[in-house]
Amino acid sequence: MGRLLLFFLFPLIVLSQEATIISTPVNPSRLFASPTAEVMHSLDILLSGGGTFGTSEERYFLGLITIGFGDIAEISFTTGSVINELMNRSTIMPASIVKVKLWPEQGFLPACAWYVEKTRWNIEGNYYTRYSFLYLSLSKTLGFLHLHGGVKATDLRAKYGEEGQEVKRSFAGPFFGIEIDANPRTKMIFETTIFEKVNYGEGIIRERDLSVVRGYMAGFRFFLTNWISIDGMVLYRDDFKGIADALIRTGINLAIPLAKTYK
Numbered sequence: 057m058g059r060l061l062l063f064f065l066f067p068l069i070v071l072s073q074e075a076t077i078i079s080t081p082v083n084p085s086r087l088f089a090s091p092t093a094e095v096m097h098s099l100d101i102l103l104s105g106g107g108t109f110g111t112s113e114e115r116y117f118l119g120l121i122t123i124g125f126g127d128i129a130e131i132s133f134t135t136g137s138v139i140n141e142l143m144n145r146s147t148i149m150p151a152s153i154v155k156v157k158l159w160p161e162q163g164f165l166p167a168c169a170w171y172v173e174k175t176r177w178n179i180e181g182n183y184y185t186r187y188s189f190l191y192l193s194l195s196k197t198l199g200f201l202h203l204h205g206g207v208k209a210t211d212l213r214a215k216y217g218e219e220g221q222e223v224k225r226s227f228a229g230p231f232f233g234i235e236i237d238a239n240p241r242t243k244m245i246f247e248t249t250i251f252e253k254v255n256y257g258e259g260i261i262r263e264r265d266l267s268v269v270r271g272y273m274a275g276f277r278f279f280l281t282n283w284i285s286i287d288g289m290v291l292y293r294d295d296f297k298g299i300a301d302a303l304i305r306t307g308i309n310l311a312i313p314l315a316k317t318y319k
Contacts, residue, residue, distance in 0.1 A: 081240075081279040082311035085122070085130065085155070087233040087247045088273045088289050092204045093167035093195035095157045096124030099315035106287065106307025108146075118148070118307070130155040136175060138185055138212070139253035139269070139295075147185060147254075149178035166196035166203075183256050184215045191231075202235035202243075210268065212252050214261050225266040227252075238276075247273040251293060269295045275305075283311040 084102055085094040096102055104120040122132040132153035137146040153173045161167040171191040178185050193206040210227045231249035238244050248270060255265040275289025287307040296302065 081282045081285065082309075082313075083243070083277070084285070084309050087204060087235070087245055088275065088287065088291075088305065089251075089271070090204070090206075090208070090231045090233060090247060090249050091155060091169065091171045091191050091193050092202075092233070093157065093161075093169040093193040093206075095128060095130045095155060095169065096122055097313070097315070098124050098127050099313075100124045101312040101314055103310040103312070104307055106305060108291075108303050108305045118305075122153075128157045134173075136173065136187070138187060139251055139293075140180075140256065147178060147180055147183075149175045149185070151175045161196060166194040169193050169195075182217050182220075182259075183254075183261075184218070184220070185213070185254060187212045187252055200237040202237075204233040204235070206231060208250060210250070210252055212254070212266050212268075214254050214256070214266060216257070216259055216261050220261070223261050223263050223266060225263055227268045229268065229270070235277075241279045243277045245273070245275055245277060245289065253295070269293050277309075283313075285309045 084104065085092050085096055102120070102122040105117065107117050118135050118137070120132060120134040122130050124130050130153070132155070134151050134153060135148050136151040137148050140147045151173050153171065155169055155171040158168040158170065159165070171193060173189040175186045188211040190209040191206060193204065196203045208229055208231050211224065212227065213222055213224045215222045227250065229250040231247070233245065233247040236244040250268040251271050253267050253269055254261070257265060271291055271293045273289050273291050275287065278286045280286055285308070287305070287309065289305050291303040291305060292299070
């Protein structure tokens with residue numbers, strides 16, 4: 057816990073001397089769960105962390121580190137998740153991400169980017185899981201409205217035991233999101249996308265045990281300063297039985313303009 061606190065405090069100490077170099081709020085290049093078509097400025101760093109709270113089983117920490125390159129690409133390291141139906145919670149696993157902006161917003165043309173997220177085999181008991189995501193994202197600004205959408209393609213794989221037979225299924229579905237500038241410091245965010253789900257069997261995993269469900273998110277992003285923002289949202293999925301199953305996610309985003317700080 058002490059190391060995690062130091063991890064977030066060190067950038068705060070550095071930026072306390074350089075806060076004036078960030079003249080406008082730094083908005084993360086994502087909604088709550090889906091990427092937008094924007095990327096971080098070159099050599100800017102974004103640190104994000106937060107937690108999910110719902111049922112007694114569904115409580116976990118999520119983290120993300122993003123670095124921008126050349127104003128056209130990002131590399132990220134994060135903790136992804138797959139819904140674990142057997143244990144009634146999400147399985148958390150580390151993931152690597154590459155995102156490239158194909159073209160910026162121009163006139164009536166929305167900005168466009170592709171995004172790939174991959175994991176290695178995650179081992180939980182005798183259950184092995186890994187996934188790859190491919191997003192094609194479009195973003196368009198219309199005054200105080202920021203519209204985002206595209207397609208998410210998933211390659212989901214699982215097996216029982218190291219020598220077990222690997223089961224694979226591919227899915228694709230649209231995602232949509234809206235950011236509304238409620239005031240200069242606050243955005244309202246609404247989003248829908250698909251989430252991956254594995255129903256681990258006793259000693260066997262079949263193709264039908266791999267599926268996706270649609271999730272719906274509503275919440276806010278508040279900019280405490282130009283370089284610190286707070287996220288809060290509620291997530292509801294199609295496989296929930298009622299609003300008592302809804303999940304609450306909170307998080308903090310810390311932007312570090314490394315290139316400007318040491319220019």
